[in-house]
Amino acid sequence: MTPFRRPLARCHLRSSWPLVLATLVASCQAQPLAGDALAAETSLLQRITAEVGEARCTATADCRTLAIGSKACGGPASWMAWSAATSDVDQLQVWAQALAQRQRLRAETEGMMSSCSVVPDPGARCDAGRCVPARTRASR
Numbered sequence: 001m002t003p004f005r006r007p008l009a010r011c012h013l014r015s016s017w018p019l020v021l022a023t024l025v026a027s028c029q030a031q032p033l034a035g036d037a038l039a040a041e042t043s044l045l046q047r048i049t050a051e052v053g054e055a056r057c058t059a060t061a062d063c064r065t066l067a068i069g070s071k072a073c074g075g076p077a078s079w080m081a082w083s084a085a086t087s088d089v090d091q092l093q094v095w096a097q098a099l100a101q102r103q104r105l106r107a108e109t110e111g112m113m114s115s116c117s118v119v120p121d122p123g124a125r126c127d128a129g130r131c132v133p134a135r136t137r138a139s140r
Contacts, residue, residue, distance in 0.1 A: 037106050044099040045069075051092055052082040055131035063124035063131035066092055070100040072107040073116035081124035081131040 048068070057063050062085040069077035082092065106112070123134035 057126035070103040072114035
């Protein structure tokens, strides 16, 4: 045996340090990006919620639903009732599409999974001057 020979386990550990270090650096760099993505999603949802406001209505014809977000398997994560009488439909659609796209990208990037259950559009109705979901679990 030569004096310069090291045990195999020690050589393997030393040769893997660059890989471990690169992995740690990459994961540390990914954290702010994930936080930025969530912050952007939160900001979009806040804009949507502010635009919908109290969703005031005088008749059910004023009420609509908006698909919110995206599940990892596809389809919206939820639905929001809003009033066409008090909200800007074009702006809501732009923000809702941007939110869904961001959530799809984050799900793909992070390898997220969901139940793949379908979240059906509940429709909307005017109730006591506010747009609300027409169907809820309790009303089915």
